[in-house]
Amino acid sequence: MSVTLFIEQLINGLQLGTMLFLMASGLTLVFGVMGLINLAHGSFYMVGAYATALATAATGSFFTGLVAGVLVAAAVGALVELIVIRRLYHRPHLDQVLATFALILIFSEGTRWLFGSSPLWLSPPQSLTGFVTLPGGARYPLYRLVIIGVGIAVAIGLYLLISRTRLGMRIRAGESDREMIGALGVNIARLYTLVFAMGAALAGLAGAMVGALQSVQVGMGEPVLILAFVVIVIGGIGSIKGALFGAVLVGVVDTLGRVFLPALFRNFMSPSEAAGVGAALAAMLIYILMAVILAFKPKGLFAANG
Template sequence: MSVTLLIEQLINGLQLGTMLFLMASGLTLVFGVMGLINLAHGSFYMVGAYATAVVSAASGSFLLGLAAGVIAAAATGALVELIVIRRLYHRPHLDQVLATFALILIFSEGTRWLFGSSPLWLNPPEWLNGFATLPGGARYPIYRLVIIGVGIAVAIALYVVISRTRLGMRIRAGESDREMIGALGVNIAKLYTLVFAMGAALAGLAGAMVGALQSVQVGMGEPVLILAFVVIVIGGIGSIKGALFGAILVGVVDTLGRVYLPALFNNFMPASEATAIGAALAAMLIYILMAVILAFKPKGLFAAHD
């Protein structure tokens, strides 16, 4: 395996990691502030992708579609919080799981009713269709590098908002003692709606950007949601910093495992068996990583309430 291939796969892993961070940061923010297990988070990812694809096709502008995807996901999140989620805050986690799982089915069937079962296709703008030259001469899609840049920019923006603004102060206080900030005059209901909409917007942004790399279809958010849960468990539930480090770790490990494990087994067994065993182990690798980390750090790498 060449150094050029290693660099290319590391960047692929970083791109996957930044996309997972956009998903996981909203998920861990909602759980940290509200204590809510939201299985429907992947549906906001799908809403963002569909809204971006539809508006981009109608307007001819990818950026307009991207903005529409984020706004649609945020608005959908706020509406869901007002109608459904608000009734679940003081219910057991099992009730939250069942209710948000029902939302997955509602969103999936509603999307299928609106757009049909056939996938939609979303193309990035022409000015992002080129390639950048990596060390060693390999060419890498500029659009994937833009996804990495957007993820890093969002991470910085979240850090500034949460650590340097009045809203961030209220969010941190809500994580620590929601009853106290309610007693001090903060409108908890509005804060929860805003935080939930922020989380949905981040998921919608991830779906909008990744929609240009794959087909936009019903159910596309569920596989990503599973990875996002792995990320927040590894990073520490409720920790934005943990979501960032956990996402990058999961993205890099998953990408390198899928490339290098089959090649490793190919050195001492037939190619067909090496491919099958390597692919199976690569699919389990992030879960093995999660188990190892939790064995030594039961609350994750950056536990929010240590």
């Protein structure tokens, strides 16, 4: 294993981790403030990717498409909260799971009906298609580094929003005692709509950014949603800091495992056996990591109430 390859895959893991943070931060924010299990969060990831691809094709500007994707995801999130989610806050978690799973089907089939089953293609802007030279001489795509930078900027922005602003104070109070802030005159319904739209916008931003690295297609948010749930369980449900650390940990472990485990097993297995065993173990690695962490920290690394 060369140092250059390790550095390259480590950066790939950071890029996956920052994308997962964008997903998981919105998911954990919604659960922490509203106590809602939202399986449809991956659908907003898909909405952001589709809106970005369509707006970019119409305007010829990726950055215009990116803004459109985030705004459309936020607007769709607010609409879903007003029409569906608002009726689920005081219902059991099983009702929330069933209702938001139904939303997944509605979004998927509605998208397929509107745009067909063929994938859309989205390319990063010309200004971000270059490469950066890594130590050792390897070239790394600039756009992937931009995704990492966007994730870091969002993490800093969320920290400042939640810790330094009046809205953040209300969000923290909503996590602790929603009845009390309601009694103090805060419009709980409006706060919930805003938080849900914010979470949807973060998911839409993730979908818009990653849509330029892969095809934009129906159902693209569901695999990412599973990883996002792993992230918030590892990091601590309701904790933004936990979402950041958990996302980076999952991204790095998953990426390095998929690349290096098959190579490791080739030292004492045939190449075909090593590829099969290594790929199978790599697919389980983040779940093994989650089980180990929960064995010692049942509430996650940074429990929101801790």
